[in-house]
Amino acid sequence: MSNEGLWSRTRQAAIAEVGTVAMDLFLQKGFEETTFDDIAAAAGISRRSLFRYFGTKEDIVLSHLAGDGALIRDALAARPDDEPVWTALLNVLLLIDDGGGDRARLLKISEMMYGVPSLRARSLEKHLRWQSDLLPEVKRRLGTASGDLQAAAVITSAIACLDAAGEIWTREKGAVPLGNLLTDAFDAVRQAAR
């Protein structure tokens, strides 16, 4: 129903393009200053259809950012079994270092992200959803003595490090590679938690 056929593939492409148009508007006029009517007009579709593509403005931004729960889960499963959990999580998060696109645009998006409260909140929520994707594998690695709480604590702490690193990266205008910051953050927790 959804993934096969020329139909849905072109539709996905169309939706993606609408998203790009919207992002351009956000970066030009600001997130909160851009209305759904603006986006619909710029994209040449009706307001109603826009709502069908993206339920909220926040969804538009979120869908344009890297990080897929399933991908991360698979990446963690692929790490060697004897690697300590904390190191494994670091290595997995290092993979989403980058959006692949141009730096300046990514930085502007990040600034918007950290500047608009509702966006920041949605980003946190999205990261939180990774928790459920990673839980089984982390529990397995932690051993039988650990339950959901222990695994959840470790995962959310790791994600918290990612958020902290991302915030500093943004504040420093991308001067230091996110990977370095992330490693430093993980090390800091390693040092402090003992």
Place this chain on the structure above:
Amino acid sequence: MSNEGLWSRTRQAAIAEVGTVAMDLFLQKGFEETTFDDIAAAAGISRRSLFRYFGTKEDIVLSHLAGDGALIRDALAARPDDEPVWTALLNVLLLIDDGGGDRARLLKISEMMYGVPSLRARSLEKHLRWQSDLLPEVKRRLGTASGDLQAAAVITSAIACLDAAGEIWTREKGAVPLGNLLTDAFDAVRQAAR
């Protein structure tokens, strides 16, 4: 302008009562099913004034929950200097274990909190704001080798543990004291991060 005078004190009390009325409605009808008009009518004030008291519905709930940034900051400053940071943070967060009120109500509020996405997001945001309150003191304790990134990583990880513990506490219907869960969560990160 705000803290002195019989006037503003009675006003604060009135606002608090409106908040309680609203919380009762939320717990009865559900958060999203309760409109501002409902609350204003039940509280006997105009919709416009209600908006002046609380900018959003989420604010009503948040203002009814424990946890003040300044309080936590002071509590951390009061911990002995030779206490490891991670332990000090645990001890500080243990202080906000409880809302003081009746358990069943607190549990229902927590369930609403974790069940309604917009509320969950606002709660995360609120906790995030504690980060800036704690940053100077944690930086001081981490020593000169550490900067904002290191301190932020440690703090957000600690807060992440609090959220994880809170979630499990809610899922388990408050069967295990939050303090125990929080301690376990901190220990889990202690074990994993090495």
Place this chain on the structure above:
DNA sequence: GGCCTATTGACACTCAGTGCCAGACAGGCC
């Protein structure tokens, strides 16, 4: 071509949130 189904756009609606303005109301001053 003709049928079937999903998608679209238009309309109407609810509700959150904000700006504006006029009236009420408490406190200070004469």
Place this chain on the structure above:
DNA sequence: GGCCTGTCTGGCACTGAGTGTCAATAGGCC
């Protein structure tokens, strides 16, 4: 007491997000 002043309140109108409904349509399938 009467007056002035600043604040609080309620009412009105407005924008914008988000949803339900329904007729028109466009593409895929036979």
